[in-house]
Amino acid sequence: MPAQAAAAARILVVEDEAAIADTLLYVLRADGFRAEHVPLGAEALARHAGAPFDLIVLDVGLPDMTGFDVLRGLRALEAGAGVPVMFLTARSEEIDRVLGLELGADDYVVKPFSPREVAARVRAVLRRGGQRAASPAEPDGPWRRLPEALRIDYHGVALDLTRYEYRLLDLLLSQPGRVFTRELIMASVWEDALDTSDRTIDAHVKTLRAKLRAVRPDDDPIRTHRGVGYSLAS
Numbered sequence: 001m002p003a004q005a006a007a008a009a010r011i012l013v014v015e016d017e018a019a020i021a022d023t024l025l026y027v028l029r030a031d032g033f034r035a036e037h038v039p040l041g042a043e044a045l046a047r048h049a050g051a052p053f054d055l056i057v058l059d060v061g062l063p064d065m066t067g068f069d070v071l072r073g074l075r076a077l078e079a080g081a082g083v084p085v086m087f088l089t090a091r092s093e094e095i096d097r098v099l100g101l102e103l104g105a106d107d108y109v110v111k112p113f114s115p116r117e118v119a120a121r122v123r124a125v126l127r128r129g130g131q132r133a134a135s136p137a138e139p140d141g142p143w144r145r146l147p148e149a150l151r152i153d154y155h156g157v158a159l160d161l162t163r164y165e166y167r168l169l170d171l172l173l174s175q176p177g178r179v180f181t182r183e184l185i186m187a188s189v190w191e192d193a194l195d196t197s198d199r200t201i202d203a204h205v206k207t208l209r210a211k212l213r214a215v216r217p218d219d220d221p222i223r224t225h226r227g228v229g230y231s232l233a234s
Helices: 003-007 018-030 041-050 067-076 094-102 115-134 163-174 182-189 198-215
Strands: 010-014 034-038 055-059 085-089 107-110 143-146 151-154 222-225 229-232
Touching: 010 018, 010 041, 018 034, 018 115, 034 041, 041 055, 041 067, 055 067, 055 115, 067 085, 085 115, 107 115, 115 182, 143 163, 151 163, 163 182, 163 198, 163 229, 182 198, 182 229, 198 222
Parallel strands: 010 034, 010 055, 055 085, 085 107
Antiparallel strands: 143 151, 222 229
8 A cells, every 4th residue: 555545544443441542543643544533342333334444453352342253243344344453452362363363353462562563563554455455356367366355366276375375475466576575575474473584484485385386286486586585477
């Protein structure tokens, strides 16, 4: 998403703690976002159904329902099927993070956090969303991307991808032929996993190649640029 478009995005902060909400609103508005606030999950669902937002910052521990329930409600709405959602939570257990991501959250920030970090993550999620929105829904050579379904087809076969495999392949598909450096891949795909190493990128490329070869054994569209990064054959 271009910087101007991202800056004009409408953000809904769903948070029952007034001090946290006020701080987030201040930082997001200072960055140029049109940020609004509601303290309850039911209000968030009603507001989004009436006038869809570009991104929702969602607290897990709300007074009327859990953030997980709000996310389920959003995904059941026609207007909420593809809206990016970032969870805020005091919970740090892995099972909570996994549940949120499996339900379709785009990011997960554990309290206490830096409001500036949240704003930076909002920009990153919106950039990814802009790339997905610009992705062609119709076939493009052997590829077909369906961003609303978080799905990529290869030669007519739907690939069974993990969350990070999808992000990585979607990034490479966004500009075929471009060499994406390891640093850029890390920032774009694993920006929410600060302990990720280069070996993680290599491991995901390896599994991606295996899944692509399962469809076309003699084709290897991912190019390795040693010491630099990866690209997708154009």
